[in-house]
Amino acid sequence: MNHLTSDELIDAMEGMLDATRQQHLDACEACRRELAELSSVLREARALNVPEPSPLYWQHFSERVRTAVDAEALPSGGWPRWLRWPALVPLAAMALVVIALMVSAPTPVDPPAAVAAVDANPGDVALAADSWVMVADLVGDMDWDTASAAGLVVEPGDAEWAVLELSANEQQELTRLLRAELLRAKS
């Protein structure tokens, strides 16, 4: 009869060899020797253990994983960090102000001369665009924590607070500018 195959030798080591092949194993010295040598190697390998790290290590390890994971995005593929609620709240407040102004806006009239002059000056528009490009280049790679540490982020309520800080004349001028801008957008 044929000697045990590699699969059968593994089955024999694990006590899973079928009865017919077990009969061969019992009668075959070569197969028994092969099985004994493989079993001996397995025993030696099994005797190697893993040193247990100190209990303090596990706490340190969890902190390392937490730090590494914090640098990753949310697994649910959520919004970018800079677009989460701390930034969205003032943006939403500003949007509400603009909507309120749109609803309460009077019927269209000719824009004030000053506004028309600003619109008509392409040099000023180019300057403003250049300024935005420069600002975008400066802060494009900045993350939320860095911007927050530098005092550059908008906190909830900042927009409302800034409006309240304006003098009466400044508030009147802001209202005029916003209305003019709305009229320009409608036209």
Added chain:
Amino acid sequence: MDDAALVAATVSGRRDAFDVIVERHRRVVYQVCYRFVSNHEDASDLSQEAFVRAWRGLKNFKGRSALSTWLYRIAVNVCLNRVSAKTPPTEPIESTEPFEDTRIESAQRTLLREERAAAVRRAIAGLPKKQRATLILRTYHDMSHQQIADILGSSVGAVKANFFHALANLKKILGREP
């Protein structure tokens, strides 16, 4: 809270739920990694990388296997990708014999046994990657052939063949040791 609930909580944004997953599985993941590299520093780095990959991939975890099996698969892949087939063990070998037994042994006998254990570690480190992974999962983590096949993306037959060749190669390598 069971693993499935922790996964769901993590994916829904509960950051602390993932901390619990790490706490629950970190020891086993570390042990798998240690078996591949035989030193604490590398095992620690590989374990951390395994959990970071798990965090990235958790939204795609469908629960078709146990979370522990999924983490095993990630850890083994991290190790197989990173570890050279010839990584030498760099830490002293520890015996599994009870401490009382080693105290009554002669110093020479202890030394010989530790040298033999070091030789076994070197031999395991020199095995082809799939054979090494199979030997580690079968010998030290008591996984079934089917579980190992699932983790390594192979068949039960291939797992058995790899296990046999791992042992046969160890026998050959250790047979040449003095």
